Amino acid sequence: MTVDPVTLAAILAMSAVTYLTRIAGLFLADRLVLRGRAKAAFDAIPPAVLFAVVAPTALATGWPETAAAAVTALAATRLSLLPVTAVGVASVLAFRTLAGG
Amino acid sequence: MNAPYPVRPASVWAEARAGVRDMAPVMVAAVPIGLLFGTLCRAKGLAPAEVMLMSSLVFAGGAEFAAIGLWTTPAPIAALVFSTLLINARHVLMGVSLRPKMRAFRGWRLYAAFYFLTDESWALAERRALTQPISATYWFVMAALLPIAWVGSTVTGSILGPLLGDPKQLGADFAFTALFIGLVAAFWRGRVTAWTIAASGAASALVEVTAGAPWHVAAGATAGIAAAYFAADPDPADGKDAA
Structure with a gap:
């Protein structure tokens, strides 16, 4: 049961900033009214961040990864999270085999 | 629970049962995702104790997946905090929306309640608020069940993960990317x-x-x-x- 001090610091910092986002709404409940473009920008935060994390793997690694990402996106329009993940893993394996490695 | 606000004794069990009933399917769905997350953590070099700390203290799946995707040793704290802040910023709007429906919660109990705010607990509470007030019993039973499933499955995944072999051989290194594409679809x-x-x-x-x-x-x-x-x-x- 080892805990690295830098890892612990990172976890505590992530925990603190997450809790702040959870309670921030309590102070803003009567003040924050987002509309139009500001609301669209706020709503875009989760997908923008999530895709930014994986874009290098999906777009700049090799054609098997990019092809598998496309298949996964297609699956995501119809299936729930777990089947989508399974489709992604299976398709990257298939495309890597086709690519010869 | 020592609630200072009125809770009719007869309704406490019904409220608790409703909380379990609402959250149970979400818990079932969370377990495989948690196993995957624990496996990915282990592949990045995090010990099960560290996985347990992260899952119980941060307790926000999307941000945790992003964090483990970014993870290097030593941990890049600034990048992790920035990513976590951006991904969890949606909590602010959820809190704004839910606050007026949780008038039964006063003082520190409100701050304790919002520790358990997640996409899932928020959605279930909003749904319940359409027909009845959100009691402390309902919220704490419902919302606090999810971390049990999440912490348990992520720690289990971090322990069992290495038994599954080389992640790349299984295509598991792509699981992240696929999972995130699936998450993006939800938004x-x-x-x-x-x-x-x-x-x-x-x-x-x-x-x-x-x-x-x-x-x-x-x-x-x-x-x-x-x-x-x-x-x-x-x-x-x-x-x-x-x-």
Whole structure:
């Protein structure tokens, strides 16, 4: 049961900033009214961040990864999270085999 | 529980049962995702104790997946905090919306209650608030069940993960990417999201190739958010959605 001090610091910092986002709404409940473009920008935060994390793997690694990402996106329009993940893993394996490695 | 607000004794069990009933399917869905997360943590070198700390203290799946995607040793604290802040910023709007429906919670109990705010507990509470008040019993039973499933499955995954072999051989190194693409789909709102994804992906891939990790996250996020701002209709046609 080892805990690295830098890892612990990172976890505590992530925990603190997450809790702040959870309670921030309590102070803003009567003040924050987002509309139009500001609301669209706020709503875009989760997908923008999530895709930014994986874009290098999906777009700049090799054609098997990019092809598998496309298949996964297609699956995501119809299936729930777990089947989508399974489709992604299976398709990257298939495309890597086709690519010869 | 020592509730200072009125709770009719006869209704406490019914409220607790409703909380279990509502959260149970979510717990079942969380277990495989948690096992996957624990496996990925272990592949990045995190010990089960560290996984347990992260899952119980941060307790926000999307941000944790992003964090483990960015993880290097030693941990890049600034990049992790920035990514966590951006991904969890949606909690602010959820809190704004839920606060007026939780008038039964006073003082520190309100702050304790919001520790358990997640996409899932928020959605279930909003749904319940359509027909009845959200009692402390309902909220704490419902919302606190999820961390049990999440912490248990992530720690189990981090322990059992190495038994599964080389992640790349199994294609498991791509599981993240696939999972995130699936998560992005959950936030899909049509044209504006398409611009968001295109800008985020292009900026992220470009910056990763030129400047390297972890700056691709900030670059992609900024580009995606800006794209959404300019792609969206400037008219406040849907103002009441803000709450």
